[in-house]
Amino acid sequence: MSAARAVVLSGTGGVWTVRTEAGETHAATLRGRLKQAGRSKLAVGDEVTVERDARSGAWTITHIHERRSVLSRRAPGGARGERIVAANVDQVVVVFAMAKPEPHARMLDRFLVIAEGNGLSARVVLNKVELATPADVDALAAPYEAAGYPVHRTSVKQQIGLKALRNALVGKVSALTGPSGVGKSSLLNALFGGLRLRTGEISESVNKGRHTTVGAVLVPLDDPAGGYVVDTPGLREVGLWGLPPEHLDHCFPEFRPYLGQCRFQDCAHDAEPACAVRAAVLSGAVSRARYESYRKLRAETPDPTRHWE
Ligand code: GDP
């Protein structure tokens, strides 16, 4: 019998695809005892120990190592209905295009809130920059840079910003998300050769037919430093996700210096008098567009009983 440390690349119950530290890929099943112990919630990105039965040659997942982080579509921490998209994600990378399709700041903000709500760092990629003026790119980037997010300006077509983005991805597990058509596959192909996102087609065809959610897939990066990209269909059509409404303001990093300074402790930063966040918007210290995103998201008051598949 041989044992190895491995990472779960894909799978939806039943059979899981794992990749060992040596770079071998195997199909493996979860040991029955682990299922019974309530640790059957294995997720893509989990680090596991696998053992190979000498006689049958079958691989079994015998241990799930402690998670560093969880990207879930509902409030983390065991809240009712938590849905784990992937474990051990280091960062969320939100990709938008400067044109074709037009950037959608509100949607970008929503993805960033999801990252913040999961306690994950995030970076923004603005692709197809050759289709816009530098001034337009800077204008779109400014509120995010002010909020502390790294913003990559890239063009696959003109080979702009690719090296810096590659450096930001290698050695880490990155959940790559963004609307379709913005160039996610093109970027990954330009950065890492034959790497392909697979879940785009899968999620669309399967989600139409059934009410199941197709899991994310971890794609190894072709680099000596390692790293993975998680393609996350589950984040693309995110609606409500169970983040308590009163936590939303903390998910806008540039609001944080003002939180706790409003007249009312439970200020929703809407129409309340003496709201420090609104004052910061009026003084120009906080972006009005970001504040409007906050209000829109806050108005979508998450209803914990609502299902959003
Ligand atoms: P995805 O759905 O996000 O994976 O997007 P794709 O990678 O499939 O790209 C969608 C389209 O945008 C394709 O026709 C690409 O050739 C094109 N594209 C990708 N990057 C760029 C870019 O930097 N500039 C321009 N003009 N087109 C791009």
Ligand code: ZN
């Ligand atoms: Zn306030």
